[in-house]
Amino acid sequence: MDGKHMQIGEVATRTELSLRTIRHYEETGLVIPSARSQGGFRLYTENDVQRLMVIRRMKPLGFTLDQMRDLLRATDRLDAHDALGADEREALLERVRTYEQAAAEQVEKLRVQLARAEEFATTLRTRLRQSARAAARRD
Template identity: 45%
Template sequence: MTAEHEGLVHIGEVVERTGLSHRTVRYYEEMGLVAPAGRTEGGFRLYDRAGIDRLLLITPMKPLGFSIEEIGELLAALDTATDPEADLASRKQARELLDDAHAGVQERIRELGAALSRAEAFAERLRQESPTAVGTP
C-alpha cells in the first residue's frame, strides 16, 4: 500500500475484525450505511478505523429487528447528535429518535430474554427426558 493508504485495511481485514461477510460489507456499502475510505489502484476497497467502527455499530442492529432503512435513520441520527456543526433543532430531533430507538431496543432485549428463558427451560426438559443425556451437562 502507498503512504496515502497508510492506516487503511482491505475488506478481508474488515471481515476478520467485524465477523461480517464480504457480501454483507458490500451490501451495507450499496445501501449507503458505510463507505470505504479509499480504494487501491486495482479498485479494492480500503477501510479506516471509523468505517470499521461504523460496521461494528451496525452489527447488533439486525438481530434486534432493525430494517436497513431504520439502521440508516439511526446512523444519521447518531451522526447529527454528535455533530457540533449541526443546528440545535436537528440535534434535538436526532436525540429524540435515538431515545425512541433506545426504548425499543430495551423492550426487544426483554423479549429476547424471555425467549431465551423459555428455550433454556425447554433444553433442560429435553435433557431430563433423554435417557442418553444422563450425566451430560
C-alpha cells in the same frame, strides 16, 4: 483515530461479517468505504468498522436497512463538528432514544425466549435421565 486504512478482508475478520454482506451494505449506501487504493481496492477506516458494528448489532434485533440508515444519519449528524441548533440536537437525540427503547424492548423479548429455551432444554435433560434410570432398573 490513527487514520489507518484496512482492506475489506481485515474488516470482515474484525466485524465477523462476510465480504458479500459488507459489499451489500456498500450498495445500499449504509457504509461506503472511506477510500480506494491505487489498485482500486476498497479501503476502510476505524469509523467505517464502527458503523458496520452498529449494523451488525441492529440486524438480529429486527431493524430494517432504512432504520439502520436513519440511526446512522442521526449519529453522524450528532458527531459532526459543525454547530447544531438546540432544537435540531434535541430532535436527533430523541431519534436515537427511540432506537434505544426499541432495542431494550427486543432485549426483553429475547430474555423471555432464552428463559423458555432453557426450561425446554432442562425438561428434555430430565426426561432423558429418568429414561436412563428406568432402563438401568429393567436390566
